Amino acid sequence: MKSFKFIFFLLFCIFFNLNNVFGENAKVDEISKNLRCLICQGQSVYDSQSEFALSVKTLILIKLESGSSEKDIYDFLKSKYGDWIVYEPEFNNYTLILWILPLFLFIFGGFLIARKVIINKR
Amino acid sequence: MxxxxxxxxxxxxxxxxxxxxxxxxxxxxxxxxxxxxxxxxxxxxxxxxxxxxxxxxxxxxxxxxxxxxxxxxxxxxxxxxxxxxxxxxxxxxxxxxxxxxxxxxxxxxxxxxxxxxxxxxxxxxxxxxxxxxxxxxxxxxxxxxxxxxxxxxxxxxxxxxxxxDPALAIHPPILYLGYVGSSIIFSSSLAALTCKYVNKDWAAEIKKWSLISWIFLTIGIMLGSIWAYYELGWGGFWFWDPVENVSLMPWFCLTALLHCSSVLEKRATLQSWTIILALCTFILSMSGTFLVRSGILNSVHTFANDPERGVFVLIFLTFLVLISLFLYFKFNNFESKPKSFFLSRETAIIMNNWFMMYFLAVVLVGTVYPIFLEVFTAAKISVGPPYFNQLIIPFLIPFLVLMALGTKLDWIKTKKFKLNLNRIAILILSILISFFIVRNLNTKVLFLSVLISASLYLLLISIIDLKNQKFKWSQRISHLAFSILVISIILNSIFSEEFSVNMKVGQEKIISNSTINFEKISKQEVDNYTSIKAEIEIKQNENKLIFYPELRLYKTPETITSEADIKTNLFNDNLLVVNYLKGSDYLNIRYQKKPFMFLIWFSAVMLGLGGILGLRDKLK
Incomplete structure (x- = not known):
């Protein structure tokens, strides 16, 4: 029921603000570039003109005008739609390996090379 | 019949x-x-x-x-x-x-x-x-x-x-030529392992095949990204989309293999490593087909979804991997390697491989990790451009510098590594130019100036090396092409400008220093679609550009596509695309200024040309 109200509210916003809301706010663009459009295939909210994307853009604008910070907006959207919506995976237990593994492999590779070069020197 | x-x-x-x-x-x-x-x-x-x-x-x-x-x-x-x-x-x-x-x-x-x-x-x-x-x-x-x-x-x-679309019509065959070319590399590595034929002759043979694959893969990736640039209407050319990543992975592996097989050819060392790279290239190409075709990846490119197919390819892939592992561990006993010294061409190539493998690891982990996470924990995360940019771009700096210095080294042992005054002068020059480029920016100035200095340094060194008879033409051309590619991409991402606005026919709007005039709209029936062409004028100071972006309404299947109007010149692309807004008579107008796009495509073609020159040398 809550989400129903939320969607209704957003649709309301769209119909009344459609023409003067978008495109003129650089901050909205910046944030919406880091968000996935959930109903599109492989498009960001910024790139999409779908109803979902438009409503999220409106939401960002309203949040910004009411003084929310960038982080607040991301957190709000994450709590609403899950981590799937943001393109930058946050660093936590789930994503530890994601962030560390490539760096570990780099160091490991460096170690192998160093060992080879040192052995060859002897 | x-x-x-x-x-x-x-x-x-x-x-x-x-x-x-x-x-x-x-x-x-x-x-x-x-x-x-x-x-x-x-x-x-x-x-x-x-x-x-x-x-x-x-x-x-x-x-x-x-x-x-x-x-x-x-x-x-x-x-x-x-x-x-x-x-x-x-x-x-x-x-x-x-x-x-x-x-x-x-x-x-x-x-x-x-x-x-x-x-x-x-x-x-x-x-x-x-x-x-x-x-x-x-x-x-x-x-x-x-x-x-x-x-x-x-x-x-x-x-x-x-x-x-013409680019997409030829994109799959070319990409496939690249993917499938690596099958010969795979088969011949297994064959060479089994009959103890991992030697200079074999290295020369797979070098040909890796060049063929590499040329097609490079051009194939470029065509796909040109298509994305003008057809998908986002004005970007690389999205770190899983399907793009999947074609990039064998490319990194092949690039490493190309360099590594020269070491095997010239110095009869690094046998195991060459074999591993050769096997991985094809396995990655195969997994690419598997990931794309099974519909596991959530992306624009996945048009075919069918789990049975996925299972088949997965079993087949596992089978190939197991054969490879079995043969590798059974026959992997190579003669002891000849000596090489720290300051040598071999080391430089190993460094190249090290970085290539790191880039490969980032792309592989970033693409595959979300799938595994979802399977095991049901948590759904997106790994998008911020992840790849953060892990790859900082490592470009040492990579570019090493690439500039590495080609100066000789095989086996570099006698004296002269601190050439010229080279220092070039370094200083590139640092100065990069400060000049970034001075008006207000974010990450230090990082960007170091990054630009490194890529400029490589660019200048590669230009000077064009005259150096010591190197083969293939190397000179492809290294120069790579340096142009890197610097164009960096400058493009820093200096792109854009805005988007919703307008009706006849409206005029002013955004920062541009005046946008939505002049007219016209409708026309073409072959199998209805074309809606808009005429939009953008005035910036003295400059006036008129764009004719198009919307195409297809009937079978019912789809709307938007065709960007792009004005290209050597240093700058001006791109304008319109999008249909459901249930209103407004159109979304998106204008972008993208510097150096032409150079990006040009350098990718040049990279392919470098490969062709290399292949010509090998076939002589």
Whole structure:
């Protein structure tokens, strides 16, 4: 029921603000570039003109005008739609390996090379 | 009738393939020579697959809706060119193309390898046949392009309009030539391992094949990204989309292999590593096909979703990996390596491989991790551009500097590494220029200036090296191309400007320093779609540009695509794209200024040219 109200509210916003809301706010663009459009295939909210994307853009604008910070907006959207919506995976237990593994492999590779070069020197 | 011919030539091709596998294995065991039978069978197999492929093309040209693949992907009103390209624009047809290329490469290998060791050739054919029969089984059982529909429908469903584009029509075949080229590298590595043939001759042989794959892969990736740039209407050319990543992974691996096989060729060392890279390249190409075709990836490119197919490819892939691992551990005992010194060309190439493997690891982990996470914990995360940029861009700095310095080293041992005054002067010059470039920016100035300095340094060194007779032309051209590519991408991402605005016909708006005038709109019926063309004028200071972006309304299937209007010159692209806003008479207008786009495409072509020059040297 809550989400129903939320969607209704957003649709309301769209119909009344459609023409003067978008495109003129650089901050909205910046944030919406880091968000996935959930109903599109492989498009960001910024790139999409779908109803979902438009409503999220409106939401960002309203949040910004009411003084929310960038982080607040991301957190709000994450709590609403899950981590799937943001393109930058946050660093936590789930994503530890994601962030560390490539760096570990780099160091490991460096170690192998160093060992080879040192052995060859002897 | 056509369908029957196509279907049965595939069945016979499969039988030939199985027989060939058995015969070549027996010949290998009994040390017999590569006889005429094997030759004949390979030619026959290629002919059969060719027949099958051309029947499918004919079915598309004559819109034979009796055929399911044609029915689902074609339409009588489609232009001839797209009817033909529709053949491989779908899952079934694209796999048939895979196999066609596979058998073509087997044939070429057979004809071009006459000077090589006999049992090595026979074994390579054997492994090629295992791959070919796997694919033929897959096609015949799970994605047969010759399935019938009864009663015959009168009209087809049409090809997804965003795929009706010249760049995308030739993108899959070229990419596949790259992917499948690596099958020869794979088979010949397994063969060379088994019959202890990992030596200079073999290195020279796989270098040819890796060059061929690499050229097609480079051009294929570029075509895909050109298509994304003007057709998807986002004005970007690389999105770190899983399907793009999947084509980039074998590219990193091949690039590493290209450099590494020179070491094996010149110095007879690094055998195991070369083998590992050679095997990984094909495994990555195969996994690419698996990930894309099984629909596991959530992305714009996934048009075919079918879990059964995924399971088949997964089993086949596991099988190939297990064979590779088994043979690798069984036969991996190479003679001790000759000495090399720290300051040598070998070390520089190892460094190149080190970074290539790191980039590969980032892309691989970033692409595959979300899938595993979802399977094991049900948590769904997105790994997008911020992740890749953060992990890759900082590592570019040492990579670019090493690339600039590495080519200066000699094989075995560099006597004296002279601190050349010229080189220091170039370094200082690039630092100065980069400060000049970034001075007006207000974010991350230090990081960007170091990054730009490094890429400028490589660029200047590569330009100077153009005159250096010590290097081959292929190296000079491709290194220069790579440096232009890197610096254009960096400058492009820093200096791109854009805005988007919603407007009606006749409106005028002012955004920062530009005046936008939505002049007119016109409607026109073309072939198989309705075209809506807008005329939009953008004035910036003295400059005036008039754009004619287009919306295309397709009827079968019902889709709207937007065609950007792009004004290109050497240093700057001006791009304008309109999008339809549902339920209003407003259009979303998006204007972008993208510097150095031309140079990005130009350098990618030049990179391919470098590969072609290298191939010419090898074939002489």
């Amino acid at each position: 056509l369908n029957l011919i196509g279907n049965y030539s595939l069945v016979f091709a499969l039988i030939t393939s199985l027989i060939l596998a058995v015969v070549s294995f027996i010949n290998f065991k009994s040390n017999k020579s590569l006889d005429f039978n094997i030759f004949g069978a390979v030619v026959l197999q290629f002919t059969l697959i060719c027949v099958s492929f051309f029947t499918l093309i004919f079915a598309f040209i004559y819109s034979d809706f009796n055929n399911a693949a044609v029915y689902y992907n074609s339409h009588t009103s489609k232009p001839l060119f797209y009817k033909i390209s529709g053949t491989w624009g779908n899952h079934e047809g694209s796999l048939l193309l895979w196999v066609l290329v596979l058998s073509l490469f087997t044939l070429i290998f057979l004809f071009k390898s006459k000077k090589l060791f006999n049992s090595f050739r026979i074994l390579t054919i054997f492994f090629q046949q295992i791959i070919t029969s796997g694919f033929l089984f897959f096609i015949l059982l799970l994605s047969n392009p010759f399935q019938l529909i009864l009663p015959t429908p009168n009209e087809g469903l049409g090809l997804n309009p965003i795929l009706q």
